[in-house]
Amino acid sequence: MSSNGMPLPQGSTAATFAKALDELRAIVGREHVVAEPERLASYNKIMLPVPDEQHAPSAAITPADVEQVQAIMKVLSRHKLPVYPISTGKNLGYGSAAPVRRGQIVMDLRRMNRILSVDADLCTALVEPGVTYQQLYDYLQENKLPLWFSCPAPSAIAGPLGNTVDRGVGYTPYGEHFLFSSGMEVVLADGQVLRTGMGSMPGSNTWQVFKWGYGPTLDGLFTQSNYGIVTKLGMWLMPAPPDFRPFCIQYPDESDITKIVEALRPLRIAMVIPNAVVIAHTLWEAPCTPVQRAQYHTGPGAISDEAVDRIRKDHRIGAWNVYAALYxxxxxxxxxxxxxxxxxxASGGRIVPAEETKGSKAVEYRFDLMKGKPNLGEFGLYNWRGGGGSMWFAPVSQAKGSETLKQMRMAKSILAKYGFDYVGEFIVGWRDMHHVIDLLYDRTDPAEMQKAYACYDELLHSFAKEGYGVYRASTAFAEKVAATYGPVKRDVERRLKRALDPQNLIAPGRCGIEL
Ligand SMILES: Cc1cc2nc3c(=O)[nH]c(=O)nc-3n(C[C@H](O)[C@H](O)[C@H](O)COP(=O)(O)OP(=O)(O)OC[C@H]3O[C@@H](n4cnc5c(N)ncnc54)[C@H](O)[C@@H]3O)c2cc1C
Known part of the structure; x- marks a missing residue:
């Protein structure tokens, strides 16, 4: 513990830590090094089923520019102190703004929030880590630029750089965010600055238009990893289409999921539907409608199928609700x-007519997301159970109907065993499908926290046994998820870590990677 009661970084003493903080203050200014417990609280607000202390930071630092990030890395290297970089810090359900390990110093890049360039002809942007989707949206509106981007559901407060380096996804045709990025600037552990792709070529103006450059493509190394601190990201913007036609199709039975995927996959692959097809279960729609869980279920245990059926009928929600659009x-x-x-x-779906979609909160936030309009409509999910606990379980499969019912039944039965509801959706990305489940629980109840941890653990290992890996994971399960991908991949990741960050300074443990 340091003198203020916060944890110390691993291997550090109170005296060396205090000296390092003084050196960091000299770089960024006193007010931009946070070490007081009350000011650090926002970096320790997690939704995970583990005690806050497990992810408590020792301090936080908010640099203003790349040069300060470089200088900070020199100090951290001298004192062998680990740092956890965040951009807008809204990785909710995956660890929020808290470090992967107790005692790491959070490097909060929110002050680096400039939109560095937007090229309206080439439809590209270059942004810093602190830029939010809302900020970029406002910029495009204010400058009357007919350009759209893709954003995740919590877009009003989250940002493109953090989302992309965690390989997040969104809902316009550019929804695979890393795929539609072009060029990164990265500060390495030794303080050097790397520009990926064409960014390394002196005098080139193609950094944001040609991803590959020459030789190995390095960008992927800086996503879901801890090999560098990304300080700029190039992203592609989409010309606003002359006609945008979002739609919702409802299906009446849970078992319809098989035929929905079979019917829509060919349209997605052929790009008749150019964006990811979301197929949301009743219990994803209900909280966002909003429906009160307590009106249908009280007491312990998961909500019954019979109650879910009543919700469908009372609120005209489908067993599955398909969202996609034409552009x-x-x-x-x-x-x-x-x-x-x-x-x-042909597949037994009902296209919800326009007069029904208007005024429906659940539908309207989806329609906005499909045109890249930031909102917070999906936060309705957190009113379902209350108590602030949430963790995403998101296994990937082939986009085939045969994958769906099997997965849904497995998930439902494991969740019910621990008393949790199935709040899930399938997303046909392209040829792949993400099965996204929000494990919702009451974080104020220690017994429920333990159940949520055990439930996620069982979901992870039962699905892995069937060959389903998750596409992304919370900091609480980083090590366990990495282990499901086998030893050779991990060995290569460790060797890369040794080469790029031999002192283990940047986010040791993130995605299970460390020396
Ligand atoms: C209701 C709800 C719905 C959601 N829906 C979606 C969704 O549709 N799609 C989706 O993708 N996510 C979704 N999320 C998850 C998450 O909130 C978003 O992905 C969000 O964009 C991530 O937060 P951020 O953008 O602030 O990134 P950050 O929290 O800043 O970054 C994410 C992680 O990336 C790493 N990182 C960040 N910046 C850097 C850097 N500069 N250098 C190196 N590493 C860095 C860190 O490990 C950090 O923890 C949802 C969450 C909620 C609560």
Missing amino acids: GTKETNDANWKIIEAVAA
């Missing part, structure tokens, strides 16, 4: 709309 001209969308109508009819 094009009126003529191309008119032609493709006929295909959507035919596929919906």
